[in-house]
Amino acid sequence: MSKPGKQADIQWREDGQPLSRAYDDIYFSSASGLEETRYVFLQQNALAERWANLNEHATFTIGETGFGTGLNFLAAWELWQETAPKSARLHFITVEKSPLHPQDLRRALALWPQLEAFSQTFIDGYPPLLAEGVHRLQFGPVSLTLIIGEASEALQSLRLQQECRDRLVDAWFLDGFAPAKNPDMWTPKLFGNMASLSRTGATFSTFTCAGLVKRGLRDAGFALNKVPGFGSKREMLCGTLETLHHNDFKTTPWHLPATAPQRPESVTIIGGGISGATIARALAERGVRVQLFERGPAPGSGGSGNDQGILYGKLSPKPGPNGDFNLNALMFAQRYYRQYCPQLAHFNGLLQLAQTDKEQQLQQQISDALAQYRDQNLAQAISAEEASTLAGVALPFSGLYFPGAGWLEPQKVCTSLLEHENITRQHCHEVEMLARRQGLWHLRAAGKDIEAETVILCGANDIRHFAPAAVLPLRPIRGQVSRALATEASSQLRIALCGEGYITPAHEGRQSFGATFKLKESATELRESEHRENLQTLSDLLPDLAAEFSTQAFTGRAALRAATPDYLPIAGPIPNWESLQSTYANLRKNRKLLIGELADYQPGLYAMGGLGSRGFTYAPLTAELLASWIMGEALPVSAELALALHPARFAIRDLGKNRPSVGN
Template structure:
């Protein structure tokens, strides 16, 4: 779990329902009319209505904001976007917030604006259940909100990839937050420098304040300033644009950065239609890209994503770190994602993660303590064995963590539903025999088709390494067998998914799934009675009566292969040319901390998304957003440290730092 904030915004409610921050002794919006102030200061002075009306088809506009507060500025911008922008255009709204409002306070504040109810209800419904520090990506159709929890300048710094073409994204800034006199720690030279570093040349800004330190900071950062009459009782306000670019400093070895400037592609080929292929194909299709999808099987998700039931869960960690941070943010994103994209295929009746060992009991106790730093969070809570039994509807001897908004999915149907999009053309029973780059496009050849695409995404789990540019990726096959039984009188009482040493799902269409085995480096997919017995033994440690009933049946099931990485984090990003990576960064063999300000050569337009292991349905939605940001040069949905932690080249760079070769020597 990411570093706790320890507190949220402390609100005092004034007459008329006006919120005031006790920490800064300042109001969140004008007592005259907060909405009209937003429209005048931020929308009008950034000329948004005019600019949006003239946007090209499939274009993207990016707003940056300091101080999310109640979300009023975001909602007003969203409303105007709906009224003025082309239907194919996309709005990204990036906002930072040090002290986020609790959900109940957010809801109370926004009810002051009934005219925005259609918008704010969606925000409330999708507000993060746990406001952990870091990047939260919320999606509302063609509007994306990237809410970054943390101190403003540091939070914005966590979005830098340190490549001008990928960092200079913002078209307009809303410089909000509490007044400089009340919150001088936010309005620093570092903040203004970061605003400029994330801005396109000509990016506009508007702010309610005319304080001297703000004027000096903006001017020093390269912004041209102008004054306008302020709103209400405020005499003046500032607006302007970035007219001078300062070169952004590169402070870390840019091994993760491809040399090519992101160019918006029109066509893409995705190889593999499991949950990885389905989520990235859907993300690209929603951006207006024509996607050709190739699947070796006869239907979507016919490989590792083809089970009848699959649970949606993440492994929370009490300590900050890449695995725990990604698990947390991926789980919250996935819960929102499936509700939006295929609600009829998600069964969010809750999930219990049970502590069956002393080690797991200790870990969950630490997680429970960490969760106490977020009062009011609704992501998960610790429960006793008695509470767990009442929630589950069956007797359980273990304590655990209860996730009220998690549950289970219908995996293969989810893959099929995500691929139902006008911009996706599917090719089933199509084994890609040749993948070759020529000129400015990739040739994808099967036994019956030859298709050209500007970019290719490899998503075929263990098949990824079958393509020459990806052979160096350290993907490991894992065989897993799931068992399926007819529901019994006892097992039908189970109300929610359980996971511990194994898992079991509630009854669906008269059957229940349980398992699964974990056979590292095994690639056979036939059903084995021995693994049915192994699944029954695992289940017996949790639900002995139900396991005994199931053992009397002729079990069905399914065996398939998953692919995992050595650090159990997914792969998401561009593929390098491995020889170039070695030659460019060979100095790391002698000094792994050496700063080498060079970029290696990357395969043009070739990306990978894989290694999701046993948590594919939890990891895939957010991983696909990460990969989409790489492909299209969009704002990152996670911080830059996590971007590097998912990068396909990370293992090769680690090997260089340890003076180790890919074969382990």
Template sequence: MSKDKLHADIEWRDDGQPLSRAFDDIYFSSSSSPQEGLEESRYVFLQQNRLPERWAELPKGAVFTIGETGFGTGLNFLAAWQLWLDTAPTSARLHFISVEKYPLHSADLQRALDLWPQLQPLAGQLLRDYPPLLAAGVHRLHFERICLTLVIGEASAALRSLCLEDERSDRLVDAWFLDGFAPAKNPAMWTPELFGNMAALSKPGATFATFTCAGLVKRGLKDAGFGLEKVPGYGRKREMLRGVLEKTGPAEITSTPWHLPDSESDRGQRPLLQPVPPLVGAVRPGAVRPGAAAGREPSSQQTIAVIGAGISGATAARALAERGRKVRVFEQGPEPGSGASGNDQGILYAKLSPKPGPNGDFNLHALLFALRYYRNYCADAAHFCGLLQLAQSDKERELQRQVAAWLDFHRAGELARAVDAVEAGRIAGLPLDFGGLYFPSAGWLEPQKVCATLLRHENIELHCNTAIEELQQRENGWLLKTCRSGRSRPDRSRPDRSRPDRSYIDNEEFSADAVVVCTANGMTQFAQTSPLPLRPIRGQVSSAAAGQQSQKLETVLCGEGYLAPAFHGRHTFGATFKLKETQTELRESEHRENLANLAELLPQIAGEFSTGPMQGRAAVRAATPDYLPVTGPVPDWESLNNTYAALGKNRKQLIAQTADYQRNLFVLGGLGSRGFTYAPLTAEVLTAWLCGEVMPVSCDLVKALHPARFAIRALGKKKGN
């Protein structure tokens, strides 16, 4: 095996096919040609799971989920994708979950997929969105009606990382592709833990198929509750296995389930889905029949209210609409992105870390997801001109040195790479005194255009100039009330008061089955979400006319502040950071502060800007104490404190109880100064909570983003620990 122990070590044989040096095994059947590999995949995994028949019978709007061990070259995924397009209803969605310990680098993947011209252009779409940095963890990729969740890590642990340890949310998989290198070559993968985690993620009656009949595989599957049947293998292989999950047990609880709403409170984990139809007839041992073949079918009669049309509300609404949900968006401003998302230019930026941890992991995966997201959804409002993160201090240079080594080890130059001052200046189009990290695929966005674009969907109904003042829970949903009679508010979305005060509709009420609050610091106005510890942070962006030198800038510069390339003849730069300040008037002192920061980076440009009139905009961001967003269900705060009060004496103890949650109430916020980078992935997490999908991040990150985390930490810090 090569020194790179994180990625596939490929030997390309004379016939052009890949072989793993680590396991001395082939990736697919090669008895005569690559076509044999594709045909074997279709026979073993598609036919033996009876997918053509099951998919043809899916009802409108159904969701079908496949789990796979061993992504490899992506052959099984592409074969399933092609079959789905040929057989499934056009309104149905396929969710494909695959784990891989040693992923192929993109160049090797492309070379492998070139062997199957008949899988184009699907392979081209996969290659376009394939992660440029194959870091451990969950990578979520969308291809219209297809969703790929690729988990990098050892197979058993990777599957376990998707478990929330909850019977209703974890059992999502309809069919398994049990692939991977042969047990004789890679016995470490085929463990009892692997089969147990498969069972934990399976619906009752879920099917599986695998090319092997090895004894340890048969024993492992049987012990996990699967019924087995031997059938003829493909080609010269005499036998293979297929089967169905016959027995299920309760979810294993290894840690206090504070993140899970209580089942008796009708939690809202999957509030808008029809029940999964029961299996018809008994399952005979050894028989193979699709379990829950109808998948999960959403109800078209129910509505989700999203409060706020900034980037958090826009991404949340779009993700839900893409799943077929009816969404009503309420914005107190005159148009989407009227608040903190309303600057002329928004920077697509994240802070990478070479060390594992919630903040570093989330920043990386959020950036990777956002780069794909805006390219696919908002290409006309995104400017991928590149971004230079410049190191202006010894501390930052040392951190970037470590990040650069980490990137180099992952061969992730497509995402970011180190550059010296000379190369940085060449990339920027202006001489620079600092080197740094160059992100060639990053850049800047047109914020209001992005929000408006995302909200243009047939399933989204937008209500502007509508300020929701109060939420009232009803037996079958929520009542949303606008401003009370006799009240009006000034328009604070424009600090320069370029717009007149707007009038609000009094005493209007709206109903919804579920509510998502995306109002930044405005979350604290609602009684249900007021305990969230959000921090207001004022930020002022300055704007100046492009000068003779500044107009040469070709990429975004980030250091102590940022400077974006000219847009409509003007540059934006800044921004200030004023913790706990909520005023939004423009301040000359903060223009000077922004100029001073720019002078440290580009003194000649700051000199140009200082000679002309300055414009700008001030808004209030919302951040959390740990600077990670909040997304997920909202607890009943009193129930949460009472249920887990004993953590005040021993914060490490396991309390195997769940608390009450406020039915079908969710939040998405606390994005801070990286809202456009954080929002798409955070909205994907929110949508997984609402729609009962597998999470797009690990369970650890689900908890790190959870709205209840601060209350649980506070309990754990009480006297007695």
């Protein structure tokens, strides 16, 4: 688990203004913080005029160096709604070393009742766990990327080392505590990262005229203008990036296609499960026309087609790609389903029970890690007695309680996400062929030849059926879920339970429990033996309920999950594997070698898969990451984590260990 951000220590003055004890400085002007924001940041960056002239479907990106109370973000959001085209999107990237506790945030923003509609929506989406790293919050066409950590390092964490992908920011709000109070933030490294993330002609504004700020901005390539300051401040700075300093690769850029990302007019998606549904919705929301092919009769006909499924993540007490992704994916998914299909997201809590000594030890470590966070609302350790009270049934195990998680109606979720004017669906269409000819992808489905500009492979294990993705190390895992008629006793269960298995509360007179886990099996027929296996797993958790269920004839469903060797999803562009092998062949001799060349990638071809048994938790954030790759947007995760999910990572690892290539 990532380290906690050091939360802001707030002193509330008699006039109701928040003051940072650590820096002995105010968060905004005592005269009028909102008017200061509008003058210093919105007006000096000429945002109203620039936004009124945006093209349809344009994305405008703001970068900010001190999030504080979020006042600048909310003021920008308000102005965006008033001036920008309805089809355009605003991306607000901000950093904060010491995030405010939700209670302090609510109190600070209450000073601006005119922003209440925006501030309430923002507070409702505020991360329940303020961990260091990247947090993506989505508010319709407005995205907030909040990076908790030291400012220069936080901005550095987004850089992919390619100018066409890194130079995204159109305007900077250079905010934060005054240089005299907080000199550690205002460093040459900060200004250098600002410049590296800026488009040509990007603007900036800041309340300060301090000498180190002027020198740092000039050295980074910004031209400066002094203008009258706000209120009692005599002067402030604004300006434009005029000189571009090109940066060399710091690490081998195996993850980067050589061509710059181009916004596609249309995208073809193969696979209509939760992977296909989430990436289709992400692109459709960006104004891209999406055509989706699903071989089954309805969305979610494969592994995403259960009647009930739980939303949970596998937290880890230690930092690392798996634990960090699980944490961020869970928090993102909880917000996502509440926004897009609230009627299908039954998020009234989930209990992750410790049924073994090993799991008890792990949960104790997670509990200790969570204890470092002040009043976090993601999960809490509870006793068996407390678990029983929450669940409504007697439980012999302690566990972790996730108040914002719960269960979903999977197939209906997939259908709901695909109900968008920019999405067309073709069911009972199995794509039999995919080939590149004359600058386009050619597909054959239901006897028809189809041309596609951009293709995304989302068909779980079927991804490997297409030659350009055949080497991806996806492996099938059979899982069978059992369904039973709810009894009077089982209907007392109020929330979803998971441990060695899982069981959902009653819905429409039935309950789901399971699921089996059969590696490398590809058959999908129902098996009575696996119903009995699920019943035994349930008996270890709730023996009385299992005994009641045992007299029934179960229904259920068997399907295949697709997993990767490292149990992280795949999301990103697909390389030309021969080019990747030849370009980076010398990694076989030295895996730390810096090879500053770019391999060829398959033009307009991407993959999203390998979500394993936590598909509905992983899919929303994975789709947001893939949409960012395709559209050339700022990432919703750190660059390091994006590489940990990249389709080429397995081939690069094999090169570094001088092993035979994947798929051979």
